[in-house]
Amino acid sequence: xxxxxxIPRPEQRPLPPAPGADQRRIVLPPHRERARxxxxxxxxxxxxxxxxxxxxxxxxxxxxxxxxxxIVVGIVIFVFFGANWEVITHNRWLLFAGGFPHxxxxxxxxxxxxxxxxxxxxxxxxxxxxxxxxxxxxxxxxFVIFLMAHGGAAIWSTVYFLxxxxxxxxxxxxxxxxxxxxxxxxxxxxxxxxxLLAVSLPLVLIILLVGGEVGPRHLDGFVLNLILAPVGxxxxxxxxxxxxxxxxxxxxxxxxxxxxYIEIVRGAPLLGWLFVAxxxxxDVIGGDLIIRAMVVMxxxxxxxxxxxxxxxxxxxxxxxxxAAQAVGLTELQRTRLIIMPQALRISIPPMVGQAISIWKxxxxxxxxxxxxxxxxxxxxxIAQFEFTPDRIEAYVFVAVIFWIVAFAMSRISQRVERAxxxxxx
Amino acid sequence: MSAQAPAPPSPSxxxxxPSDGVPLFYRRGFRRLLQQGLYVAxxxxxxxxxxxxxxxxxxxxxxxxxxxxxxxGNQWLTDIDGVTENRIxxxxxxxWSSLRVVFVAILLSTLVGVxxxxxxxxxxxxxxxxxxxxxxIFRNTPLLVQVVLVYAIFLVGAPIIQEVVNxxxxxxxxxxxxxxxxxVPSDGLWGVPDWFVGxxxxxLLAIGTVAMTIRRSRQNRERETGQPQFANRWAFGxxxxxxxxxxxxxxxxxxxxxxxxxxxxxxxxxxIRPEFAALTIGLTLYTGAFNAEIVRGSIQALPTGQTxxxxxxxxxxxxxxxxxxxxxxxxxxxxxxxxxxxxxxxNSSLAYAVLYDDLFRVAGIxxxxxxxxxxxxxxxxxxxxxxxxxxxxxxxxxxxRVTRVGV
Numbered sequence: 047x048x049x050x051x052x053i054p055r056p057e058q059r060p061l062p063p064a065p066g067a068d069q070r071r072i073v074l075p076p077h078r079e080r081a082r083x084x085x086x087x088x089x090x091x092x093x094x095x096x097x098x099x100x101x102x103x104x105x106x107x108x109x110x111x112x113x114x115x116x117i118v119v120g121i122v123i124f125v126f127f128g129a130n131w132e133v134i135t136h137n138r139w140l141l142f143a144g145g146f147p148h149x150x151x152x153x154x155x156x157x158x159x160x161x162x163x164x165x166x167x168x169x170x171x172x173x174x175x176x177x178x179x180x181x182x183x184x185x186x187x188x189f190v191i192f193l194m195a196h197g198g199a200a201i202w203s204t205v206y207f208l209x210x211x212x213x214x215x216x217x218x219x220x221x222x223x224x225x226x227x228x229x230x231x232x233x234x235x236x237x238x239x240x241x242l243l244a245v246s247l248p249l250v251l252i253i254l255l256v257g258g259e260v261g262p263r264h265l266d267g268f269v270l271n272l273i274l275a276p277v278g279x280x281x282x283x284x285x286x287x288x289x290x291x292x293x294x295x296x297x298x299x300x301x302x303x304x305x306x307y308i309e310i311v312r313g314a315p316l317l318g319w320l321f322v323a324x325x326x327x328x329d330v331i332g333g334d335l336i337i338r339a340m341v342v343m344x345x346x347x348x349x350x351x352x353x354x355x356x357x358x359x360x361x362x363x364x365x366x367x368x369a370a371q372a373v374g375l376t377e378l379q380r381t382r383l384i385i386m387p388q389a390l391r392i393s394i395p396p397m398v399g400q401a402i403s404i405w406k407x408x409x410x411x412x413x414x415x416x417x418x419x420x421x422x423x424x425x426x427x428i429a430q431f432e433f434t435p436d437r438i439e440a441y442v443f444v445a446v447i448f449w450i451v452a453f454a455m456s457r458i459s460q461r462v463e464r465a466x467x468x469x470x471x
Numbered sequence: 472m473s474a475q476a477p478a479p480p481s482p483s484x485x486x487x488x489p490s491d492g493v494p495l496f497y498r499r500g501f502r503r504l505l506q507q508g509l510y511v512a513x514x515x516x517x518x519x520x521x522x523x524x525x526x527x528x529x530x531x532x533x534x535x536x537x538x539x540x541x542x543x544g545n546q547w548l549t550d551i552d553g554v555t556e557n558r559i560x561x562x563x564x565x566x567w568s569s570l571r572v573v574f575v576a577i578l579l580s581t582l583v584g585v586x587x588x589x590x591x592x593x594x595x596x597x598x599x600x601x602x603x604x605x606x607x608i609f610r611n612t613p614l615l616v617q618v619v620l621v622y623a624i625f626l627v628g629a630p631i632i633q634e635v636v637n638x639x640x641x642x643x644x645x646x647x648x649x650x651x652x653x654x655v656p657s658d659g660l661w662g663v664p665d666w667f668v669g670x671x672x673x674x675l676l677a678i679g680t681v682a683m684t685i686r687r688s689r690q691n692r693e694r695e696t697g698q699p700q701f702a703n704r705w706a707f708g709x710x711x712x713x714x715x716x717x718x719x720x721x722x723x724x725x726x727x728x729x730x731x732x733x734x735x736x737x738x739x740x741x742x743i744r745p746e747f748a749a750l751t752i753g754l755t756l757y758t759g760a761f762n763a764e765i766v767r768g769s770i771q772a773l774p775t776g777q778t779x780x781x782x783x784x785x786x787x788x789x790x791x792x793x794x795x796x797x798x799x800x801x802x803x804x805x806x807x808x809x810x811x812x813x814x815x816x817x818n819s820s821l822a823y824a825v826l827y828d829d830l831f832r833v834a835g836i837x838x839x840x841x842x843x844x845x846x847x848x849x850x851x852x853x854x855x856x857x858x859x860x861x862x863x864x865x866x867x868x869x870x871x872r873v874t875r876v877g878v
Contacts, residue, residue, distance in 0.1 A: 096596035103595055110597040299507050303514055313859065314852040315817035317831060321851075325844030330524045406613035413615065413824050414835065421616055437623035445612040445620060452611035 133436035134443050135196040137427040141443075144266025144423050150258055154269060155206040157250045159213040164239070164246050165458075166214035170221025171239045172465040182457070186450055187211055247276050262336045268447065270336070270419040274343055275405040281344025282404070283397070286351025290389075291381065293352065294359055304352070311349035316407050317414060319346050324415055339411050343404065350400050358392035359385065391466050398459035402452050409448070420444055525845060534841045535559040535850075541836055543828045545744055547571065558837050565833030566854060572747065572819045572829065573858065576754035577812050583755060584762020584808075589792065591767045602763065609760035615824055618753030622825045625745040632735050643730060643737065646745060650730035653741035657726035667724035671717060678713035682706040746827035754815055761811050769803035770796055801873050809866040816858050830854055 080088065098104045134141065143154060169175055190207055194200040224235050251273070255262065265273055292304035311319070323338040331338065362385065370380035412422035424440040427433055433440075495501050539553040539561040545568055553561045590602035609617065629646040630636060636644040643650040656665040686706035693700040718724070730740025773796065781791040822829035831851060838847040 096594065099594070106593075106595050107597050110595065110601050114597065114601055297503060297507050297510070299511050310852070313856040314848075315820040315831070315855065317820040317823060318848065318851050318855070321835070321838075321844070322848055325838065326525070326848065329526065330521055402611070406611075406615075409613040409615040410821075413821070421613070421619070435627065438620065438627055441616055441620040441623055445616045448613050448616065449608065449611045453607070456611065 129439045129442075130433075130436050131196070131439060131443075133427055133433040133440050135193065136433070137423070137430075138193065138200065140267065140427060141420060141423050142267050143269045144418055146264050146266055146269060147259060150260050150264075153254050153258075153260065155210065157253050158207075159210040160253065161246065161250065162210045162214035163217035164243055166217030166219075167221045167239045168243060169461075170218040170224075171236055173461045174222060175218060179457075182454065183211065183214075186454075189450075247280055262334045265336055266418055267423045268420040270411070270417065271405075271408040271448075274340060274408040274411065274419070275401075277340045278343030278347045278404045278408070279401045281340070282347025282351040282400070285344060285348030286355055287386070287390075289348060289352035290355035290359060293356055308349045308352050311346055312353070316342075316346055316410050320410060320414055335415060335417060339415060339417060343408075347400065347404050350403075351397060354393040354396040354400065355389055357396070358389040361392055362388055394463055394466060395459065398455065398462070401459075402455050405452055405455065406448060409444075420447060527845075529843075530846065532846055532850075534843050534846075535562070535837075537841070539837070539840075541840065543568075543833060544826075545747055545828050547741075558841070562830065562833050562837065562850070565828055565830040568827065569819050569822070569829040569831075570858070572750055572754065572822065572827070573816050575751050576758065576815050576819070577862075579751070579755040580758035580762055580811070580815065581808070583759030584766050585797070587759060587763035588766025588770070589797075591763060592770055606760045606763050609756050610764070614753060614757045614818055615821055617757055618749055618821050619824055621752045622745060622749035625749060629745070632732065635732060640731075641729060643732060647735075647737060648742045648744040649748070650732075650737045650740045650742045652727045652729045653739075654725045655728045655739075656724060659721070659723040659726075661722055663722045663724045665724075667721050671721050671724050674717045674721075675714055678710055678717070682710040682713070685709060744827075746822070746825045749825050750819070750822050750827050750829075753821070754818060757818075758811050758815050761814075762808060765804050765807045765811065766800065768807075769800035772803055773799055798873075802870075805866060805870045805873060809863060809870075812862050812866065813859050816862060817855060 074082070080091075097107045139148075143151070146154065169179075187207075191204055194204045194207070221235065221239065224231065226232055254260065254265070254273075289304050289308060292300045293308060295301045295304070319342045320339065323342040324335070327338045327341070331341065366384055366388065367380070370384040375383065408419055409421045411417045412419055412425070418426060421441075421444050424444050428437050428440050535558045537557060539556055539558045541553045541561070543551070543553055543561050543564050546564060547568075549564060549567065551560060551564050587602045587605055590598050591606065593599045593602070626646050629644060632645040632647050634645070638644070641652060656668045657663070659667070683706065686702045689700040689702035689705055692698075693702065728739045730737055730742070732738070777795055777799065778791065781795040786794065819829055820831040823832045823835065826832070834847050834851050838844050
């Protein structure tokens with residue numbers, strides 16, 4: 047071992063020979079080298095490499111361009127010439143809120159403003175709006191206003207919607223303006239916004255339903271989707287955490303029943319459970335059909351959430367359990383302070399996937415329950431005599447609306463993952 | 472699992488800690504007993520409440536044996552009249568309809584998934600964008616809306632049967648569905664009885680087995696000697712000749728029936744109804760988008776060295792994909808894809824929305840006629856679980872096959 051020559055310290059290394067004038071060319075890494083060339087050359091290179099690399103590649107590009115062109119032309123022709131969008135513009139309120147009384151519409155707008163403001167505040171606290179986010183808001187806002195502007199006056203609705211978007215940017219401005227350096231203030235801000243987010247669902251339900259002439263049975267149209275999905279998601283997480291812990295429990299009776307619950311619920315499709323809500327739960331818990339549907343949504347989502355959380359629990363390194371035990375935490379403290387925060391963080395991506403899934407599944411209440419959410423009210427719209435030929439238009443509209451929200455959810459989840467450092471560690 | 476370092480004996484594994492001197496209330500055994508006792512008591516109360524509320528005195532499956540008295544559409548290979556048959560038979564007809572949808576949708580969605588998933592990673596910018604567009608659109612819209620949209624396109628877009636699109640008297644397209652030719656048992660050369668079809672199919676199976684054995688042995692010889700033995704060509708040739716010879720010897724037991732139209736109905740041939748098509752296409756497009764993401768993820772999870780090595784030994788793009796990338800990615804993707812197949816099974820219940828008589832809809836009709844919601848739900852959930860079990864078993868078998876092959 048001692049025969050190895052001592053490694054020379056940096057300052058003792060012989061210096062490289064002083065570069066002569068002819069040797070001064072600096073060799074850059076390939077991507078920097080490419081970047082030095084003029085833009086037009088780079089564009090040409092990119093096009094050749096990515097679109098026309100070879101005969102086969104060129105053929106593929108042409109085919110793809112043909113397909114894409116056909117789709118775009120088809121969509122343009124359908125949207126601007128072939129389709130009769132009156133089925134939508136004529137039934138705006140039916141699709142949006144259905145049987146929700148007109149004179150109580152302020153409740154809807156206040157709820158939307160509150161939720162928008164909270165979204166803005168959350169963005170300002172944990173992330174920031176990028177150019178794409180502004181573009182998304184602009185496009186969606188433009189779409190909604192375009193919808194309102196067509197076929198009769200909806201000026202006040204437009205104004206209310208604009209105010210709601212204003213609330214979002216207000217919440218964003220206030221939170222992004224707060225100094226980020228002072229840690230106590232920042233912690234306080236995060237606690238406040240997080241707490242508000244946590245109580246936002248009950249808050250919205252209170253705004254919507256308490257006092258006045260409205261009850262759960264008035265939740266209708268798109269509003270019903272907007273309520274059912276969060277109830278399912280939040281209820282699912284609330285149920286899923288104890289179920290996951292229960293399934294992982296050492297106590298046999300607990301793990302057996304939790305496993306049975308999860309597997310049985312996952313065994314039947316959601317439609318089957320809505321069947322239960324309609325015909326069987328009536329005898330067990332009674333109440334309004336909408337309430338029963340909400341319970342079923344939460345129970346159903348809970349089983350799936352539990353599986354994702356269980357996966358995260360198993361993915362946690364054993365050392366976390368042992369370390370918690372070593373510092374003398376009780377089982378409850380260990381779960382609350384060490385295990386759950388990490389497990390929930392890991393399970394964010396699949397849980398968001400499940401949330402998007404339940405958002406799309408809110409349409410299923412129409413299929414066998416006499417409840418009318420957005421798709422159901424689209425059915426009512428095309429049941430009107432003058433709109434019977436416009437089925438495709440109505441369903442395309444419904445698909446677009448669902449797509450907008452689901453897409454926004456997936457984008458927000460990417461932000462959350464980045465902010466929480468999921469997958470980085 | 473991590474390296475097999477000698478773990479310190481954890482208290483849960485190393486027997487109970489000494490309990491002398493600890494008050495009874497704080498002993499672990501007593502604690503567990505207390506917790507379980509409380510838990511069992513509470514769950515028992517809930518169960519008792521539910522049991523009491525359900526009022527199970529009339530629980531029983533006798534009603535399934537009564538005459539069904541309703542029609543079940545969209546039958547294939549069966550033509551069972553619900554007026555005379557009992558309810559359980561009609562339910563089984565519904566199960567058969569579900570199985571067809573699930574099977575076709577699983578096959579097609581896998582194809583779409585592999586195609587789109589590979590396209591998403593294409594070096595061709597336009598193809599990759601097109602694939603991404605497809606995934607983002609179909610993953611983020613409800614399956615129900617996709618199914619009813621396809622159904623609406625069929626109903627609105629296809630012509631009525633009086634203005635049917637006739638493709639050379641060979642196939643017909645109208646809003647009653649797509650009618651195509653289909654093989655049926657025939658009289659053949661000398662009044663061949665129908666059961667000769669069964670004989671022929673059995674013979675085909677036997678010939679196929681022989682062909683596969685020969686293929687295997689030729690492959691082995693090729694591996695040993697290094698001389699090309701054309702295993703696939705031999706196997707295919709034997710099968711084709713065998714099938715033709717037996718077909719002629721048995722007196723042409725099968726003929727192709729071309730569909731025709733009488734009044735407003737399709738007769739003969741095979742009719743793909745709009746309900747079946749809408750449900751299957753919807754399921755395929757929706758699940759295909761998810762499968763594409765799974766395929767893409769599994770390919771991306773492979774080390775880049777695999778692609779580089781394949782390029783280095785001079786494989787073409789297609790060879791690289793089929794010989795190097797996909798076989799390895801398959802191992803990664805099978806568990807997630809299995810999950811998607813189980814979802815296809817459960818999502819096939821959306822047949823209800825387009826009035827396709829699958830098991831769920833037939834069960835709904837029975838419940839509508841006879842009541843007994845709890846029993847019907849029990850039947851439904853057991854059926855779905857059984858189908859799920861079969862899918863899982865098949866996929867586990869494939870998984871075992873795929874992971875067993877050494878690299």
